[in-house]
Amino acid sequence: MVTDETETTSPASLASSCSIAPFYDRDGITIYHGDNRDFIPHMPRWGVDCVITSPPYNLGSEPWPHLGNWKPGDAAGGRSKWRNGSDAGAGIQYAEHDDSIPWEEYVRWQRETIASIWNFLPDNGVLFYNHKPRCIGGRLWLPLELMPMNAVLRQIVVWSRPGGMNFNPTAFVPTHEWIMVIAKNEWRLKSRGVAGFGDVWQMNPDKNSHPAPFPVALPARVIDACAPGCVCDPFMGSGSTLVAAKRAGVRAIGFEKSLEYCQLAVERLRQNVFDFGGLDAATPVAV
Ligand SMILES: C[S@@+](CC[C@H](N)C(=O)[O-])C[C@H]1O[C@@H](n2cnc3c(N)ncnc32)[C@H](O)[C@@H]1O
Numbered sequence: 444m445v446t447d448e449t450e451t452t453s454p455a456s457l458a459s460s461c462s463i464a465p466f467y468d469r470d471g472i473t474i475y476h477g478d479n480r481d482f483i484p485h486m487p488r489w490g491v492d493c494v495i496t497s498p499p500y501n502l503g504s505e506p507w508p509h510l511g512n513w514k515p516g517d518a519a520g521g522r523s524k525w526r527n528g529s530d531a532g533a534g535i536q537y538a539e540h541d542d543s544i545p546w547e548e549y550v551r552w553q554r555e556t557i558a559s560i561w562n563f564l565p566d567n568g569v570l571f572y573n574h575k576p577r578c579i580g581g582r583l584w585l586p587l588e589l590m591p592m593n594a595v596l597r598q599i600v601v602w603s604r605p606g607g608m609n610f611n612p613t614a615f616v617p618t619h620e621w622i623m624v625i626a627k628n629e630w631r632l633k634s635r636g637v638a639g640f641g642d643v644w645q646m647n648p649d650k651n652s653h654p655a656p657f658p659v660a661l662p663a664r665v666i667d668a669c670a671p672g673c674v675c676d677p678f679m680g681s682g683s684t685l686v687a688a689k690r691a692g693v694r695a696i697g698f699e700k701s702l703e704y705c706q707l708a709v710e711r712l713r714q715n716v717f718d719f720g721g722l723d724a725a726t727p728v729a730v
Pocket residue numbers: 477478479480496497498499500537538539540653655656657658677678679680681682683684698699700701704
């Protein structure tokens with residue numbers, strides 16, 4: 444574990460009741476290695492006021508069958524090239540997560556995750572939940588299915604990407620994702636001015652060795668717009684949310700079940716230190 448002895452108000456203390464040591468804890472940025480379900484129930488309600496996250500999309504499993512055709516004129520149920528096409532496929536190859544769990548199980552899991560985040564958020568808290576509409580089997584699926592009954596969807600921000608892949612004749616190429624703003628009643632943007640960001644955010648994807656990172660610009664904009672006290676990413680991946688938080692000088696906590704991605708996040712946080720003029724040149728150890 445990497446610790447900062449002087450950081451007495453670190454997010455590490457927020458989840459101390461789960462009695463699992465942090466994987467990394469420095470400069471107000473804390474990473475826990477493990478299943479987020481082992482941590483989220485222990486989050487105190489006064490701790491994190493902003494959650495920014497992107498869960499696995501379960502791309503290897505679909506709520507209804509594919510058309511199975513792949514060029515104009517082919518009949519439904521015919522050729523099966525679409526299994527590897529634009530709107531679904533074998534799923535993302537995560538190090539330690541199967542992106543093709545049964546659909547109903549996936550929906551239940553995500554509803555429970557959002558509900559448990561909603562439970563710990565304070566009255567001015569907010570969850571920015573990244574997911575994407577998918578055209579499957581000739582029908583549009585919307586991530587609204589993942590909303591639990593008790594949480595409130597305030598707005599859908601569109602993350603517009605510069606391009607898409609996998610052209611086929613059944614739909615225009617999808618080039619956007621959703622950022623669902625799931626907000627408690629007292630949540631507000633930090634100013635009227637930042638409302639001017641609008642609800643369509645043009646952002647290029649970032650690349651790193653994680654198979655599905657979102658760009659650091661995305662959590663950076665959220666942090667800029669909300670001025671949170673402490674952010675959390677329960678599906679931390681390569682740590683983009685934590686990198687953005689560190690740059691903004693905001694406390695952050697991340698949960699990630701893959702050891703490989705925890706190590707990648709630490710490396711990025713360390714690199715980020717170098718990016719910003721060597722303010723803290725300490726090298727993480729024993730990760
Ligand atoms: C879409 S990726 C997140 C990518 C991240 N936004 C980034 O920029 O790198 C989802 C991540 O959730 C992780 N994951 C899946 N199930 C998890 C769980 N139950 N607890 C913690 N992490 C989990 C996966 O290993 C994967 O890295």
